[in-house]
Amino acid sequence: MTIEGPFWRAIAVFRVASLVYAGVLMAQHEGFAEPLTGWVVIAVMALWTAASTFAYSVRALRGRPLLVIDMLVTLACLLATPYVQGQFQGQLGSMPVPAIWVASPVLAWAVYGGRRLGAVAAAIVAVADLWVRVNGPDSPVLLNGAVLLFMAGIVVGHVARLAKQAEERMQRAAEMEAAQRERERLARGIHDSVLQVLALVQRRGQEIGGEAAELGRLAGQQEAALRELLAVRPAPTGSADLRALLMRHGSAQVTVSTPATPIVLPGSVAEEVAAAVRAALDNVRAHCGPEARAWVFAEEGEGEVTVSVRDEGEGIEEGRLEQARAEGRLGVAQSIEGRVADLGGRVSIISSPGEGTEVEITVPSAQPPASVDRAVRGRRSPGPSGRDPAT
Incomplete structure (x- = not known):
C-alpha cells in the first residue's frame, strides 16, 4: 500500500459526508423550485460518489482521464443549480445544490498532481460557481468559497507531494539497506575463500618469479578490485x-x-x-x-x-x-x-x-x-x- 492510500480514503469519506449534507439541504428546502430535477442531481452525485470511490481506490485507474471525468460531473451538477433553485436561488442563500461536494475534484487533483494542479482545479470550480451566482436572481457574489477552494487545493497538494517525496526517500533508504546487508553477507563468505586464495596466489607468484610473478600480479589486482567491491557503502544522494x-x-x-x-x-x-x-x-x-x-x-x-x-x-x-x-x-x-x-x-x-x-x-x-x-x-x-x- 502506498502513502497515497490514506489520502484517497479521506477524499472518499469527504464525498459521502458532503453528499449527505447536500441531500439534507435538498430535503430541507423541499426540492427547491424543481424537486424532480433536484433529486436527479442528488442521484447523479450519489452514483458518481460510489463510482469515483471505487475508481480512485484502484491505482491503475488513477490518471488524467478519471480526473477530467470527475471534474466534468462535478461541474454539471454545479451548473444545474439555477435550474433547480429557480427564483428561490437568491432567497435561499448562497449554497449551490451540490453544496460543499464540489470540493471533491479539487482535493483529488491536488493529491494526484500537487499544489499546482490543485490550484488549477480550484480555479475551474471557482469560475463555475461565480457563473452560477451571477446568473441567479439577486444572488450575492461571495468569494469565501473560492478562497477556501484555493486553500484546500494548495495545502492538500503540498502535503500530498511532501508525503510522496518522503515515501520515495524511505524506499531508497530501504533498498540501500537491503543492498548493504546482501553485500555484507557476500563479504563474509568471500573473505574466507576467494580473497584468501587470491592473496596466496599473489604471494606465491612473487616468491616463484618468472611467469608465476605475472599471475601473482594479476591475482593481486583482482583481490584489490574485489575488496573495493565489498567495501563500497552507499553514500547520501x-x-x-x-x-x-x-x-x-x-x-x-x-x-x-x-x-x-x-x-x-x-x-x-x-x-x-x-x-x-x-x-x-x-x-x-x-x-x-x-x-x-x-x-x-x-x-x-x-x-x-x-x-x-x-x-x-x-x-x-x-x-x-x-x-x-x-x-x-x-x-x-x-x-x-x-x-x-x-x-x-x-x-x-x-x-x-x-x-x-x-x-x-x-x-x-x-x-x-x-x-x-x-x-x-x-x-x-x-x-x-x-x-x-x-x-
Missing part, C-alpha cells in the same frame, strides 16, 4: 564515499589504506581528490617505473580530509618542480595543486633525494558542491587527452 574512489587505484604495486567508516564528501569534491591522487600515481609510474611500489593513505579529521601518496623512488631533486613549471610541464601544478586549490585545499610535497616522495592532499570536508562545480568548470582544461603530462 549528491555525495560520494572517497574510499570507494581511492580503492580503484589499488593494485599489486599500489596499497590503499582507508578508515573503516565512509569518508563522505560532495560528489564533485571526491571526484577531484581522486583525480589528483591518480595524477600523483601517474608521476610515480612515470619517474619510478611501472613496478614501483606506492602507498595511498586517507584519513578524516575535524572539518578536513587528508590523502597522502608515498613512493619508494629516488625522490625529487631540489628545484626540479620549479624547472618543470618553467619548461611548461605542469602535471603537478595543474593536475594536483590546481585541482586541490580549486577545492579550497592545500598540497604539501615532501621529498628528499634517495628517500622517495610524499604528496599530501588536504581538503575541507564540508565545502558546498555548487562552489566546487564552478571552480572546476573555470579551471583550464589540461589538454586534448584530459590528463596533464607528468612533471
